[in-house]
Amino acid sequence: MAAAAAPTVPEIVLPSATGQRKMPVMGLGTAPEATSKVTTKDAVLEAIKQGYRHFDAAAAYGVEQSVGEAIAEALKLGLISSRDELFVTSKLWVTDNHPQLIVPALQKSLKTLQLEYLDLILIHWPITTKPGEVKYPIDVSDIVEFDMKGVWTSLEESQKLGLTKAIGVSNFSIKKLEKLLSFATIPPVVNQVEVNLGWQQEKLRAFCKEKGIIVTAFSPLRKGASRGANLVMDNDILKELADAHGKTIAQICLRWLYEQGLSFVVKSYDKERMNQNLQIFDWSLTEDDYRKISEIHQERLIKGPTKPLLDDLWDEE
Ligand code: NAP
Secondary structure, three states: OOOOOOOOOOEEEOOOOOOOOEEEOEEEEOOOOOOOOOOHHHHHHHHHHHOOOEEEOOHHHOOHHHHHHHHHHHHHHOOOOOHHHOEEEEEEOHHHOOHHHHHHHHHHHHHHHOOOOEOEEEEOOOOEEOOOOOOOOEEHHHEEOOOHHHHHHHHHHHHHOOOEOOEEEEOOOHHHHHHHHHHOOOOOOEEEEEOEOOEOOHHHHHHHHHHOOEEEEEOOOOOOOOOOOOOOOOOHHHHHHHHHHOOOHHHHHHHHHHHOOOEEEEOOOOHHHHHHHHOOOOOOOOHHHHHHHOOOOOOOOOOOOEEOOOOOOOOOO
8 A cells, every 4th residue: 555645744833942943743753672673774764754854862772873874864865955854852861960961961962963953952861870871771779869950050051052952851740840940041841751542641731831841742652562561552442443533543642642732752663654653633533532532541651760660750740
């Protein structure tokens, strides 16, 4: 079957970015999966061909070099005429959550990506460990105090230096956002957190909306190698909705996020699923769908990056 034509992905204006930056609501996730047969470089290049313009990377994913190579190739092939047509996010790992390490870490990411600026840099987790190599899961014995104010001031400095157009956070609770907003001179533009039909995060989303912080949903399908039974992709209610609309469960999941006014990063390295995920902008869910959706069991999938898990990471929210 021929792939459907790529739609233009709608954009959201980033309130506290340098200049009038717009972020396409849908981005391609790049968190590595050991089972993937397609390389990140090939996936990003294919995504650009299909019309994706927003890419979600992170220093800890080890993909910055491949993402950069794909962008360079896309420019060479004339798939895009300028890097400015893309929205590239990266994230600082917990080893770099030290005020004096922020600017060098960003410079390192930019060098690896072969870019002059990022569109958005996020604090990946509100945790700091001793500087050094990336370990996942994080060993709790490596954790030191997270100097939120010092780290944020350095991020503000990096935006002023032009290393990034916007700054934000990831995995921040309401309590941590309140603390950050109490001293930030540039407020965070994005909080990237898990949001999907099995973890709808209504309270956090309402808080972010009130404060003008864009929520970017990660793990929108809750899927991925070794994640086992899936509250959304294996859900009978969603199967019924998908059949009624002539769509896939993944498309129902993504359409719901879009209708919530969120941005979201979905990872597919498969050409057809990449295209399928883009086909969500010209139809709607019904009131009856929403009634059924409200019955889905709620449970956080990503409970934390440490081993053992931290008791106070989510501030009991
Ligand atoms: P996800 O996007 O919810 O799911 C990805 C999985 O779903 C992949 O195995 C993919 O396989 C499959 N898939 C994609 N589209 C599909 C479709 N239409 N039908 C069936 N299967 C489909 O999960 P995620 O990778 O955890 O999250 C997405 C991105 O969010 C990450 O890549 C990363 O960029 C970001 N993230 C951020 C954090 C954070 O702490 N800030 C945490 C987790 C994730 P194929 O590739 O084979 O299609």
